[in-house]
Amino acid sequence: MNKPISLFISRSNTTSRINKTGSWRFARPRYLDKTAPCSAACPAGVDIPKIERAVAEGRIEQAWQTYMEENPFPSVCGRVCFHTCESACNRGRLDQPVSINRLDRFVGDTALEQDCPVDQTVLPSNGRRVAICGSGPAGLSAAYFMTRLGFACEIFESNSQPGGILQWGIPAYRLPKAVLAAEIKRIEGLGVKIHCNQSVDADVLARLQASCDAVFLGVGLGRSLSLDIPGSEHMADGLALLEAIQRGAPPGVNGEVAVIGGGNTAIDVARSLVRLGALPVILYRRRRQDMPAFEHEIEAAEAEGVRIAELVAPKSIEPSDDGVCVQLGGMKTVETGADGRPRVVPDGVRNTNLIFSAVYSGIGADVAEPWHRPDGDDGESTIQLSHCILDVGSTPLVYGGDPILPLKSVTDAVASGKQAAMGLHAWFEGGREAIADALDRSQVGPGPALSMEIYLGGQRRLRARHVVTPEEINIDYFQKKERGSAATLPMEKARATFEEIEATLRPERAAEEAGRCYQCGLCNNCDNCRIFCSEVSIEVVDGKRRIDFDYCKGCGVCVAECPRSAMVIEEERA
Amino acid sequence: MRQVLEGSHAISEAVRLARVQVTAGYPITPQTHIIEAISEYFADGTMTGRFIPVESEHSSMAAVVGAATTGVRTFTATSSHGLALMHEMLHWASAARLPIVMGEVNRALGPGWNIWMDQTDSLAQRDTGWIQLYCEDGQEALDTTLMAYRLAEQVNLPVMVVIDAFFVSHTFEPIEVPDQADVDRFLPPIHPRFALDPKEPVALYQMAPPACYMEMRRSIDLAMDQTAAVFDDVEDEFEAVFGRRYGSIETVGCDDAEIILVTTGSATSTSRMVVEQLRGQGEKVGLLKLKRFRPFPVDAIRKALAGARKVAVLDRNFCFGVGGIFAQEIRAALCGLEPAPVMFNFIAGLGGRDIPPDLIEEIYTTTKTHAAPVEKSIWMGLNEELLESCGI
Numbered sequence: 013m014n015k016p017i018s019l020f021i022s023r024s025n026t027t028s029r030i031n032k033t034g035s036w037r038f039a040r041p042r043y044l045d046k047t048a049p050c051s052a053a054c055p056a057g058v059d060i061p062k063i064e065r066a067v068a069e070g071r072i073e074q075a076w077q078t079y080m081e082e083n084p085f086p087s088v089c090g091r092v093c094f095h096t097c098e099s100a101c102n103r104g105r106l107d108q109p110v111s112i113n114r115l116d117r118f119v120g121d122t123a124l125e126q127d128c129p130v131d132q133t134v135l136p137s138n139g140r141r142v143a144i145c146g147s148g149p150a151g152l153s154a155a156y157f158m159t160r161l162g163f164a165c166e167i168f169e170s171n172s173q174p175g176g177i178l179q180w181g182i183p184a185y186r187l188p189k190a191v192l193a194a195e196i197k198r199i200e201g202l203g204v205k206i207h208c209n210q211s212v213d214a215d216v217l218a219r220l221q222a223s224c225d226a227v228f229l230g231v232g233l234g235r236s237l238s239l240d241i242p243g244s245e246h247m248a249d250g251l252a253l254l255e256a257i258q259r260g261a262p263p264g265v266n267g268e269v270a271v272i273g274g275g276n277t278a279i280d281v282a283r284s285l286v287r288l289g290a291l292p293v294i295l296y297r298r299r300r301q302d303m304p305a306f307e308h309e310i311e312a313a314e315a316e317g318v319r320i321a322e323l324v325a326p327k328s329i330e331p332s333d334d335g336v337c338v339q340l341g342g343m344k345t346v347e348t349g350a351d352g353r354p355r356v357v358p359d360g361v362r363n364t365n366l367i368f369s370a371v372y373s374g375i376g377a378d379v380a381e382p383w384h385r386p387d388g389d390d391g392e393s394t395i396q397l398s399h400c401i402l403d404v405g406s407t408p409l410v411y412g413g414d415p416i417l418p419l420k421s422v423t424d425a426v427a428s429g430k431q432a433a434m435g436l437h438a439w440f441e442g443g444r445e446a447i448a449d450a451l452d453r454s455q456v457g458p459g460p461a462l463s464m465e466i467y468l469g470g471q472r473r474l475r476a477r478h479v480v481t482p483e484e485i486n487i488d489y490f491q492k493k494e495r496g497s498a499a500t501l502p503m504e505k506a507r508a509t510f511e512e513i514e515a516t517l518r519p520e521r522a523a524e525e526a527g528r529c530y531q532c533g534l535c536n537n538c539d540n541c542r543i544f545c546s547e548v549s550i551e552v553v554d555g556k557r558r559i560d561f562d563y564c565k566g567c568g569v570c571v572a573e574c575p576r577s578a579m580v581i582e583e584e585r586a
Numbered sequence: 587m588r589q590v591l592e593g594s595h596a597i598s599e600a601v602r603l604a605r606v607q608v609t610a611g612y613p614i615t616p617q618t619h620i621i622e623a624i625s626e627y628f629a630d631g632t633m634t635g636r637f638i639p640v641e642s643e644h645s646s647m648a649a650v651v652g653a654a655t656t657g658v659r660t661f662t663a664t665s666s667h668g669l670a671l672m673h674e675m676l677h678w679a680s681a682a683r684l685p686i687v688m689g690e691v692n693r694a695l696g697p698g699w700n701i702w703m704d705q706t707d708s709l710a711q712r713d714t715g716w717i718q719l720y721c722e723d724g725q726e727a728l729d730t731t732l733m734a735y736r737l738a739e740q741v742n743l744p745v746m747v748v749i750d751a752f753f754v755s756h757t758f759e760p761i762e763v764p765d766q767a768d769v770d771r772f773l774p775p776i777h778p779r780f781a782l783d784p785k786e787p788v789a790l791y792q793m794a795p796p797a798c799y800m801e802m803r804r805s806i807d808l809a810m811d812q813t814a815a816v817f818d819d820v821e822d823e824f825e826a827v828f829g830r831r832y833g834s835i836e837t838v839g840c841d842d843a844e845i846i847l848v849t850t851g852s853a854t855s856t857s858r859m860v861v862e863q864l865r866g867q868g869e870k871v872g873l874l875k876l877k878r879f880r881p882f883p884v885d886a887i888r889k890a891l892a893g894a895r896k897v898a899v900l901d902r903n904f905c906f907g908v909g910g911i912f913a914q915e916i917r918a919a920l921c922g923l924e925p926a927p928v929m930f931n932f933i934a935g936l937g938g939r940d941i942p943p944d945l946i947e948e949i950y951t952t953t954k955t956h957a958a959p960v961e962k963s964i965w966m967g968l969n970e971e972l973l974e975s976c977g978i
Contacts, residue, residue, distance in 0.1 A: 014819070019742055024792060028792055
């Protein structure tokens with residue numbers, strides 16, 4: 013047998029770690045959580061990716077606590093929010109946005125079902141009392157957040173039940189009142205007193221200002237708008253109809269009923285009329301695509317049989333044998349106005365008279381009293397913020413909710429209450445400058461969404477403001493998957509009752525849907541960075557990934573292969 | 587036991603019998619059947635160890651390099667572009683002195699895309715430090731794979747067992763599949779000369795500066811030189827157990843031949859028949875089958891071809907700017923021989939084109955009727971009309 017030739021290979025008993033390849037580096041990777049577009053688009057700045065991760069991993073109560081950090085109404089908003097989060101969702105580029113709104117509802121309903129206790133940071137009492145006028149979403153949110161910031165809050169509500177627009181304006185098929193009651197009860201459970209049947213007039217307000225340290229005025233829009241046309245007294249108030257239905261005393265309606273308007277009120281009125289057995293026709297002076305109502309609401313109304321007559325304006329209303337006769341004038345679009353929609357003017361051609369059994373207004377509402385919003389005198393004592401206005405002339409008076417909001421949505425009202433709480437807290441801490449600092453510090457992404465978690469110094473403050481763009485997502489790591497949907501009532505049944513149309517997502521479906529979330533900008537321990545690191549220089553210490561810069565060559569593969577842009581690479585500084 | 591097997595499965599049977607512990611693989615036609623059968627053996631427990639599916643051939647060689655470093659018996663297989671992608675890791679395997687065995691099914695490289703027989707893929711890897719053994723049929727593929735482990739583990743160099751695309755890989759033939767007990771006798775478990783062991787950590791293969799790099803290369807060269815002798819020993823032992831041997835080359839009628847045809851792979855089988863017929867007609871023709879390409883059996887070739895007036899080398903491969911690769915090597919091997927035979931280099935059967943008996947006969951006639959080749963490489967069976975239509 014041949015004697016084997018000696019093997020001559022490099023071999024060492026010292027570790028190759030002696031070769032500190034980190035000295036070759038001229039670029040340095042870093043873990044940096046960023047802002048997901050959904051959370052920046054949410055008026056309440058809800059930490060959506062964190063919630064979806066918890067749902068996907070079956071930690072529903074944690075998901076709920078994360079929601080409650082920024083918004084006390086998961087089950088309400090999970091039903092009625094117009095979800096700008098979904099429009100901003102980066103996943104929309106791949107297939108469809110994550111069904112965030114349905115997941116919020118799932119989280120909220122699960123917590124209600126399990127009666128989860130609120131476990132949020134509550135600062136010790138600061139000894140100050142705040143009177144809150146109005147128990148709509150703005151007032152209730154103000155109470156919730158102010159309580160957490162150490163204020164003692166009392167709410168004064170003119171109606172017999174709290175909830176404002178949520179109770180009286182939003183029909184039960186969109187928001188069952190038991191859900192609302194449960195979420196309000198939870199706020200009361202934090203020590204907030206709600207006094208119903210307590211109207212606040214100017215005198216009461218003056219007394220409250222004298223006896224409290226601050227007043228929050230969020231009484232909503234109490235006066236329905238009417239048309240200034242001959243015979244407008246023959247027109248019924250749409251908001252009053254919604255309230256009457258809620259009180260269990262709806263008027264009898266039948267046949268074709270006109271609803272005037274193009275906003276969400278008009279849609280709610282029309283859809284409620286369908287359920288009362290009428291055949292509603294929406295009369296709108298502009299085009300369908302110009303309607304301020306949310307598109308999904310318009311679509312649902314049409315699906316239920318609501319007809320929309322566009323480019324028609326009522327000119328007069330007269331009683332007739334069969335009800336009312338509405339004289340309609342045709343409209344035509346002209347040049348685009350300041351709001352981006354074309355202006356409309358009478359076309360002078362199409363004039364028609366239509367007979368309806370009744371006519372309802374749905375053109376919106378305004379403040380019941382002029383003092384429900386600031387007088388516009390932007391004096392020294394006024395601090396104008398994005399979602400509320402503080403008058404700090406004497407006892408601080410904070411205006412919030414619909415009267416001062418440019419976009420009148422429930423979630424904007426929540427944002428209003430939150431901003432009012434932060435603003436007031438900061439005012440007492442350090443005056444006008446403290447407000448500016450605190451709000452700037454608490455922004456989610458570029459704002460105006462604010463985060464209470466950041467305000468209170470939570471971990472979320474460490475995230476970069478940068479909002480992750482679709483291009484920054486490594487789309488190779490995601491596969492197309494259909495968006496989750498929930499069961500709905502059959503159309504025939506939906507049209508005949510005020511029962512809620514859509515069911516809550518089933519738990520397994522919710523977990524699956526939450527798993528569709530990219531987790532934009534948030535490390536979810538997927539470990540791609542560690543797997544790809546050719547220097548094996550990423551280690552996990554106490555569940556956190558750590559880069560060993562003795563060996564990291566700065567190749568950047570970790571950053572390039574991060575599916576969700578939770579890392580950055582920067583030039584190495586000498 | 588005699589079984590009807592395709593050439594690919596002759597190799598996978600040998601891998602099973604060799605009790606290979608780790609196989610990595612990535613599918614590529616016409617190799618896929620080899621890896622496929624082995625993966626099933628691992629899945630159903632016929633083979634024990636690990637099958638590592640990978641995302642590329644580069645990774646499959648990297649995986650077996652890693653596994654072999656721990657001292658286990660390893661296997662992978664590939665073809666064509668897969669082999670080309672492995673190129674970097676082929677150097678690694680040999681310089682790391684790892685006894686890896688690889689099945690390589692000769693297939694043409696694209697473009698134009700072509701999945702058929704052509705030897706240029708494996709011959710392009712001739713300088714990577716791998717032992718290369720070309721097989722004529724399924725039986726030889728099975729036997730050679732078994733011998734490859736003995737050879738590799740003794741000289742600590744990797745071995746490529748090469749078969750023709752389709753002509754061997756997908757052709758069913760009766761093949762003698764040895765008993766496990768006999769194979770175990772011939773091929774005992776691997777006793778690695780070195781192996782990574784977590785209990786005694788060492789670092790391997792780190793930087794080799796100018797002061798020692800040449801010496802390391804020289805040791806590989808010496809191991810490759812020694813391979814020739816070890817190859818004969820292994821064949822002796824194989825023959826003792828199984829009764830078959832192949833040789834680094836095989837000669838048929840070369841002793842009295844004036845013209846000797848040099849072939850590799852399955853074209854050898856066809857040539858055997860043609861040579862037999864021609865000799866029956868009184869032609870002084872012989873046949874040299876080249877099996878072991880690396881290390882190249884220079885002495886055996888010089889000895890076998892020394893008496894011939896002319897040598898016709900059939901290349902199913904091509905090196906642009908030079909000619910057929912086997913012809914280059916044989917020309918170099920004969921250098922300085924007096925009197926030297928006249929060399930004819932025929933190019934045939936590229937990209938899966940058939941090499942039928944009459945083409946081999948034409949090669950013989952051309953060699954016989956010309957005192958010297960009219961061209962450096964004579965391309966056989968070209969479609970002149972097709973060339974003309976392309977303006978060539």
